Amino acid sequence: MPETTGFDRNPLPERLCNLERLWHALEARGLDGIVATQPNNVFYLTGFNPIAHKSDEPRPYAVILSRHAPDHPVLVVADYYLASFLGQPSWVEDIRPYRAVMMPLDLPAKRTDIDRFIPAHGRGVEWVERARASYGFGMADLVRKAIGDLGLAGRRIAFDDVGYGLRLGLDGSQAVDGYDPMMFARAVKTPAEIALLERSTALNEAAICRTVAAWAPGATWRDLNRAYAVAVSELGGFVHDPGGMVWGHPRGADAALMLQTGLETHEVTEGCHVMFDCHGTIDQYCWDGGKTWVVGGVPGVQARKFADATAAVATDLLDAMRPGARVSELQARARSVYRKAGAPDPDAAVIFFHGLGLSHMDLEQTTADGKPNADWTLEAGMVVPFHLLYPGGEHERMWLEEVVHVGPDGGRPLFSWGFDPLTG
Structure with missing residues (x-):
């Protein structure tokens, strides 16, 4: 096999992002929080590097961060991605899976559907059990709930995809372009x-x-x-x-x-x-x-x-x-x-x-x-x-x-x- 010494891939640090610069960027623009769905930004904020997803497909994940709850980010992901975090840990501990495209439309949705995606070594793990308890039947519903849980309802929220923010239909909240605050944070490396x-x-x-x-x-x-x-x-x-x-x-x-x-x-x-x-x-x-x-x-x-x-x-x-x-x-x-x-x-x-x-x-x-x-x-x-x-x-x-x-x-x-x- 080819020599790859020095370039082997291993689990990354639990946190890569420059959070202090992100909070500064949001505050300077009068923004209360951010919802990121673009792949690079989700990876940057959580360490989540999903396989098999292409750039123009609907995003099956979103991370929500609030300046009013800086230690409590929420990550919403398709159910089939949940086990990824057993191999690549994240500083995000509140992971909320939802029933996604692999689950049949011809059978009724069940809260136990998530169990199909939890391997034996994940059972009983504290964050996995919390994720299992939060299992939902739609991404948009879980994102709206997370926005409310983090005190962002009715506030100015940055979205790195403003179209997604508008499609959520958040009553009383203002969806603002989140490209620049994310890039400000990413400019200086950890x-x-x-x-x-x-x-x-x-x-x-x-x-x-x-x-x-x-x-x-x-x-x-x-x-x-x-x-x-x-x-x-x-x-x-x-x-x-x-x-x-x-x-x-x-x-x-x-x-x-x-x-x-x-x-x-x-x-x-x-x-x-x-x-x-x-x-x-x-x-x-x-x-x-x-x-x-x-x-x-x-x-x-x-x-x-x-x-x-x-x-x-x-x-x-x-x-x-x-x-x-x-x-x-x-x-x-x-x-x-x-x-x-x-x-x-x-x-x-x-x-x-x-x-x-x-x-x-x-x-x-x-x-x-x-x-x-x-x-x-x-x-x-x-x-x-x-x-x-x-x-x-x-x-x-x-x-x-x-x-x-x-x-x-x-x-x-x-x-x-x-x-x-x-x-x-």
Whole structure:
């Protein structure tokens, strides 16, 4: 079997989320609580990572949190998911299952139906018995009851899916968009999240190195994409349709910026510069990034200048990525370093930043005072990839994306391989 040492999946900590930031975000927006039904948010708040559910299906789960009962979250789940919490414990102790799609419509509903989903080792467990006693026959009814139990009836409630909030028909309550308070909380990572992001980045680095080693003359871009996907799977991670590699690679002198479609079949020739920007997840936490690989060789004279300039920018950015720095300031600083390093057209360089965690954003779009958050500010504890692309033809372009943990004294890179391109 493939070697997966270091990437084996084990039960996660009972709590991953930054609750203090969530309470702050809700209070700053005049919100009394939040109901989350989006998969990433439910996982973030509870540790619940359900299998078999697809993104556009009706959500068979909801977590309800109230500022007025901060120590008493409630999680409503389909009955067939109840036993999941025996393997992955959660800090949420009030779990309320409901009769869901696996139960027959041609037979009368019974309160003992839940027993079908409780394994022998779960019987007699205190929280399981409480869940068994709260078994209901509809998700909406249980969510409405939880809202009342937590003192949220008639109040302003955030929903990460406002449509779900409106469909609940809560008399006297106001359903408000909960996207931004959730993203504000997710922007600054807890120590448990940092550990998961370190692991996901290490898996990506290992998968890229395996992909490089798998190349042979005659290989196509499709072969390279498949090699990366196989390496990720062997290591225990996941890529998503249509693939894990992001950048497209125009041929010849074409310096256009393109993304892959997954349909590319031309050959990956010796001397070509492959820009590894790879996405995937393990335990739902994303990895991102990579760097340039010079296929079967080393950079030429002009490409070496671009590589050295890009490495100089990356080194400077690590020092500059401190709490309080704005994205526009970092972009201007990076461009000035390109200029000092002798890059012939520093304005052509592509320099951008985003948050990273359960998504490739993890940033509020609108602040609590209603202002757009486009030129956002770094905070200690954020994980922020920087992206540096000096465009050029297939033998010159230079790409580097580093994943950075922001601290009071600057950024800490999560990749271990430095800033020089991969060669050979």
